[in-house]
Amino acid sequence: MISAMTDEPTRRPAKPAGRKRDQDVTDAILEAAADLLLEVGFDRIRTQDVAERAGAGKGAIYRRWPTKEALLAEAIRTMPAGEAPVTDDPVTDLRALVSQRCQSAEAKPDLVPGLISAMRADEGIEQAVKEGYDLSYVRDTIARIIGPDHPHLDVLTDLTQAVPLMRAAFTPEELDGEAMTEEIVSLIASVAD
Amino acid sequence: MISAMTDEPTRRPAKPAGRKRDQDVTDAILEAAADLLLEVGFDRIRTQDVAERAGAGKGAIYRRWPTKEALLAEAIRTMPAGEAPVTDDPVTDLRALVSQRCQSAEAKPDLVPGLISAMRADEGIEQAVKEGYDLSYVRDTIARIIGPDHPHLDVLTDLTQAVPLMRAAFTPEELDGEAMTEEIVSLIASVAD
DNA sequence: TCGTTCCGGAACTGCCGGGTTCCGTCACTA
DNA sequence: TAGTGACGGAACCCGGCAGTTCCGGAACGA
Secondary structure, eight states: OHHHHHHGGGOOSSOOOSSOOOHHHHHHHHHHHHHHHHHHOGGGOOHHHHHHHHTOOHHHHHTTOSSHHHHHHHHHHHSOOOOOOOOSOHHHHHHHHHHHHHHHHHHOTTHHHHHHHHHTTOHHHHHHHHHHOOOHHHHHHHHHHHOTTOTTHHHHHHHHHHHHHHHHHHOGGGOOHHHHHHHHHHHHHHHTO | OHHHHHHGGGOOSSOOOSOOOOHHHHHHHHHHHHHHHHHHOGGGOOHHHHHHHHTOOHHHHHTTOSSHHHHHHHHHHHSOOOOOOOOSOHHHHHHHHHHHHHHHHHHOTTHHHHHHHHHTTOHHHHHHHHHHOOOHHHHHHHHHHHOTTOTTHHHHHHHHHHHHHHHHHHOGGGOOHHHHHHHHHHHHHHHTO
8 A cells, every 4th residue: 555655646647626727817917927028128027017018927927937037938939020021032031030130129128138138047938038049040141142151241240139238228219120221131131242 | 603604515616625535546446346247247336345445434435426336337437448540451450459348248148137137227227338339440340341332231330239249148158259350350351341 | 515726915935236324443643 | 632533343233034823714534
């Protein structure tokens, strides 16, 4: 008897008794967290605010994630990446990609700086952020313009993200997403010559 | 009598009695704050740690600055900017400037991300950081290479700071200050053609 | 129907860290 | 030499917030 009781818990394939987790609640919490991430930035999010915006209790949060950081890491992962447009003209594709980034930096300047700051403190956040920041498609698009072996491919790829981020942080008042997009695309196109 | 007593405090030109503020203590506190800013970043600094490293008490800090943020703002301002080298060859000057930035990003990756995050929360910090981030000399140097009216002058100026910052944040393990410097300088030089 | 687990909400615990106060001592002025 | 303020150091106060617990109620399985 005793051995049977102590063996059982090791494999627990099917014993869910009681009310089930409500997926709608899970989704609402993740969405609320993602919204607040965009609105107030990482370092000003409080679990109480996430719960209230989701119409949930803090208990519902901590029943699903062990810590605030774990919740936010998953929220970051669920945040949709931009569309990856494909046309015949790589410059058109690049303009769309850069424009996405510039508009985002203009509209939500608090997001990325907070994430960068947070990823230094929490490993899970770091991993989640890095997953979301895949520049390989940008790189491929630029490669189609300037050639895959061009010596400046790496710098040009990185600056499409770095310059909007930097300007949003230091000169947010004179930020013009449209003009910045043209500046960057024009530079890359000119390198191709 | 009463009016005389109440008038006096309005102008207090010379009535310092008692022990004087020790400038060495002031300097030690600012230096300790700047050191910790470089070592642990803005958001992990505690006033207690600043006091201990300076060999001072917290009282000495709050006798001089009203808040932690005020202290750190002044500490940021006292942090020395890089040298501005001037030779006959603008490319040499640019290489020195970019190298400074790249080495800094490599050695102290926690500084700038923390500052960017902090300047969104505190006005004094924002002002102090912006004062320290004057890119006009970089811009002038690049202008000597590509011409003062070149349409890509602004982007190129900004990327000298933005790319090192970005790479330090996202790919710190594969950061090579020397190589990054050459990448950036080479790109700018190639635009001049 | 009964026991279990969920739900939202509110109250509660515990810790961390900014800022203050107090102490015995030291430096300076009158 | 008396009074005042700075000094380092330690104790202290207190507000904020992560995480927990408890409540009455609702949704499940047996």
